[in-house]
Amino acid sequence: MPSDHPGPHAAEMESDESPGGSGAGGDGNGDVDGNGGGNGNGEGDGDGSGGGGGDHSQVHVNYFTANPYLGTESCIECHADEAAEVLDSGHWNWQGIAANVVSVESEFHGKRDFMNNFCVAVPTNEGRCAQCHIGYGYVDDTFDFTNPNNIDCLVCHDQTGTYQKAPTTAGAPDPSVDLQAVAMSVADNGGTPGRANCIFCHANAGGGDNVKHGDLSMALADTTREYDVHMGTDGADMACVACHDVDRNNGGKPISHGIGGMPFHSVEEGEMKQCTDCHAEDGLHSGRVAQMVNTHDRLACQVCHIPAIARQVSTKVEWYWSDAGQDIDPIPVDPVTQRPTYDKKKGTFVWSYDVRPTLRFHNGKWNKVMINVNDQYTSVPVDMGSPAADRSDPEAKIYPFKKMIGNQVADAYNYTMLVPHLFGLAGGPYPYWVFYDWHLALEDGAAYTGQAYSGEFEFVDTEMLLAVNHEIAPKEQALGAGGNCRDCHAEGVIDWSALGWEKDPYRGGQGRHHHKRRHGHHRGHQHASKRRWWDRSGRDDG
Numbered sequence: 381m382p383s384d385h386p387g388p389h390a391a392e393m394e395s396d397e398s399p400g401g402s403g404a405g406g407d408g409n410g411d412v413d414g415n416g417g418g419n420g421n422g423e424g425d426g427d428g429s430g431g432g433g434g435d436h437s438q439v440h441v442n443y444f445t446a447n448p449y450l451g452t453e454s455c456i457e458c459h460a461d462e463a464a465e466v467l468d469s470g471h472w473n474w475q476g477i478a479a480n481v482v483s484v485e486s487e488f489h490g491k492r493d494f495m496n497n498f499c500v501a502v503p504t505n506e507g508r509c510a511q512c513h514i515g516y517g518y519v520d521d522t523f524d525f526t527n528p529n530n531i532d533c534l535v536c537h538d539q540t541g542t543y544q545k546a547p548t549t550a551g552a553p554d555p556s557v558d559l560q561a562v563a564m565s566v567a568d569n570g571g572t573p574g575r576a577n578c579i580f581c582h583a584n585a586g587g588g589d590n591v592k593h594g595d596l597s598m599a600l601a602d603t604t605r606e607y608d609v610h611m612g613t614d615g616a617d618m619a620c621v622a623c624h625d626v627d628r629n630n631g632g633k634p635i636s637h638g639i640g641g642m643p644f645h646s647v648e649e650g651e652m653k654q655c656t657d658c659h660a661e662d663g664l665h666s667g668r669v670a671q672m673v674n675t676h677d678r679l680a681c682q683v684c685h686i687p688a689i690a691r692q693v694s695t696k697v698e699w700y701w702s703d704a705g706q707d708i709d710p711i712p713v714d715p716v717t718q719r720p721t722y723d724k725k726k727g728t729f730v731w732s733y734d735v736r737p738t739l740r741f742h743n744g745k746w747n748k749v750m751i752n753v754n755d756q757y758t759s760v761p762v763d764m765g766s767p768a769a770d771r772s773d774p775e776a777k778i779y780p781f782k783k784m785i786g787n788q789v790a791d792a793y794n795y796t797m798l799v800p801h802l803f804g805l806a807g808g809p810y811p812y813w814v815f816y817d818w819h820l821a822l823e824d825g826a827a828y829t830g831q832a833y834s835g836e837f838e839f840v841d842t843e844m845l846l847a848v849n850h851e852i853a854p855k856e857q858a859l860g861a862g863g864n865c866r867d868c869h870a871e872g873v874i875d876w877s878a879l880g881w882e883k884d885p886y887r888g889g890q891g892r893h894h895h896k897r898r899h900g901h902h903r904g905h906q907h908a909s910k911r912r913w914w915d916r917s918g919r920d921d922g
Contacts, residue, residue, distance in 0.1 A: 437567040449563040452516075455533045463528035465637035470646025472514055473525055474502070478645040481748050482768045490645045495749040497699065497764045497786050497842040498586040499726075501799040503751065504807025504828045510551040512581035519550045520806040521828075534559070536577050539568035544580075548804070575601045575611060578620040587726070590693040594735055594782040595686065595850040597693035607692045609852050623653040643847060644746055655681045668863030680742075680779045684859040685852050687867070688734045689782060694719060698730035699786035702839035705816040725802075725813045737780030737848045739879060742767035751829050755797045761785065761841035762797060771880030771891060778879065781845040789818060792836040799825040 447454070456463045470476035475490030491509075495501045502509045503521065510518035515530045517523060524530060532551060534543050543562050546554040553559060579601045586592030600608055605615030610623075624641040626634040627650055638649025659681075665673045673679075689695065694717035704727040712721045717731040745768040749755055769776035790797050801807040801824035808824025810817060818837055826833035859867040868874055869886040876884050883889035 436570075437565075440567040441564045444560060444564045449559050452529045452531050452533055454563065456528050456531075459533075460528070462637060463531055463533075466514070466531050467526060467528060469636075469638045470642050470649055471637075471639055472531070473646075474513065476642070476646030476649075478748075479647050480644050480744055481746050481750075484750070484753065488645075489748070489750055489753070493751045493753070494644070495751060495755065495764060495797055495799070497784055497788055497844045498592055498696075499802065500788060501751060501829075503799055504801040504811075504825050505803045507550045507806055508548060508803040511545050511547055511549070512585070513551050516551050519804075534562050534566065536573045537566040537571050538562045538577060539565040539571075539574070541576055572619065573621055574619050582620075586696065588696075590690060591696045592784075593846055593848075593850075594689040594695035594697075595848045597690075597695075599692045600850065603692065605854060607853075608850060609854055611850075625651045625653060627651060643744075644748065669860060672860050672863060672865075678741075678777050680777045682780050682849060682852075683737075683739065683778055685855075686737060686780050686848055686850075687853055687857060687859045688736050689848055689851050690733050690735045691851060691853075694731045694733045695735060695782070696729050697732045697735060697782075697784060698728075699726070699784070700728040700839075701726065701786065701788045703727040704812075705818075724816070735782065736873075738783040738845060739778050739874060740767045740781055740845060741769045741771050741773065741776040741879065742779040742847075743769040743773050743776040745769060749797055751799060752831060755831065756795050757790070757797060757840070758795070761843040762790075764797075764842050764844040766843075766845045780848040782848055784844045784846065785842065787839040787841050789822065789837050790840045791832070791834050792838040793834040794832055796831060796833075797840075797842075798822050798831060798833060798837065799829050801825045801828065 444454075452463075466472050470490065473490070473492075475488050475492045478484045478487055478489040481489060491502055493501075493503070499505065499509075506521070506523070507519045513532075514535055515523075515532050517530055532545075532553075534553070535545065540558075540562055543557055544554045546552055579596070579598060582593070583589055583596045583598045583600070584591070585596075590597035600611050603612050605612030609615045610618045621639075624639050626639060627636045629635050636649065638646065640650035640652030642649060694714075703722070704725060706722075706724060708722050708724070711723075713719065714721050714731050717733060719729075719731045721729050721731070723729070747763060747766045747768050749762070749764050767779070767781070788797070789800055800812050800818065800821040801810065802812050802821065804811060807828050808821075810820035810824050812818065812821035815821070819835070822833050822837055825831065855861065861867075865886065866873075869884055874884065876882070876889055881889040881891055885891075
């Protein structure tokens, strides 16, 4: 951040309901551990312990008591090596070598050209999306990703719990934040980011609390083991970086700012802890449950241990852009979740608690729609993102996913999923959220991205699957606890056809050859039971 940064004005967050908050930015799929340290003499050792023979946190206090915080230049005066590591990370660049995306495994891709069925895409809308970028000033595609002074060190390393970015200012800090106090705090706790640093951006992906992922809400910053045994304050009380770790040397000291857990690109950065890193497979289960686990060797741990998501905070499960632009008063509110089901800027929504995840085979590889790469579709609903494997892949296991359905704008003649210009003037003169004119917003988007736009548009049905890895329930609430087969094998609970069986194999279903189309999965959301998900009285929900 330049030392003469003017300080942004406060603004309303362009989301469904939530104001700005604190937290680290990213691509919605991981958290920077950045345990950068130093000795105050430009000799950072990267472990957060510092040097100088004393308490490293006191070094920062002393330094920023004597010197004003001038922005990122104050940090890189001692931590230039750490800044260089950030500049090389997927968390910073919002792209990297897309090793886990089918057909582009050696190319650079990421949030900067991925499309989705939430707010569609980053291009033309950078100034809004960048509230959750770990930098300052990402207004448009001219942003300099090579300039270390653009890095926002404080968003990941603040230990006061007060830091927040102002909405609609391309990532600038809120003017209410005492930056001097935050700078003094960054070496507390060894400089390690806590849940509060990570959760705001990753929970508010998609424009509001728990909108996108379904298993990541603001409540997890201070929750109980009932909702997540790892993050619950009465459980393991783990920080995000306990699992989304950096690469470390043999002595355990961090050697990079790349983080583990990037599902699509930059997957070699950092270390993503696996279940078996902490939970030994031998002797973990006993009795009938052990028998079930041993005979279901293609089930990932998450299938049973995440019986439902959005248990504490509801999630958005349907989004229809075709309804946007209307003046509706009063705004309808879902009676169960108490969340608005309409927004003039975004259209109509469906919210749900206790969503039972959709199951698919997964080997780590993904289908993704990318701007000007594979953004044309051949059937509907259009697959905006899904695991690429099927049952025939011996390396694939069954994993849980959140299914998101809706509709969004596309070219009516060349069958291209289009990027609309939604926010701000950097992406063109006609943002949809000001003029509510789809044609003008699409002309802006096409001029900015280079997409072909015929001048005629329509709304097409879409579907997207998102990985589910959080909201680990207590073991007594896991599916199959006590040896209960009906948790999965009751009639209508699992979509066996989507997994490659004619019907439930427990009931004699035979496997079939699975022809997975790139676009065109069965439309329909798999909601949780009307009964609470831990009610084991024979669910028949689908």
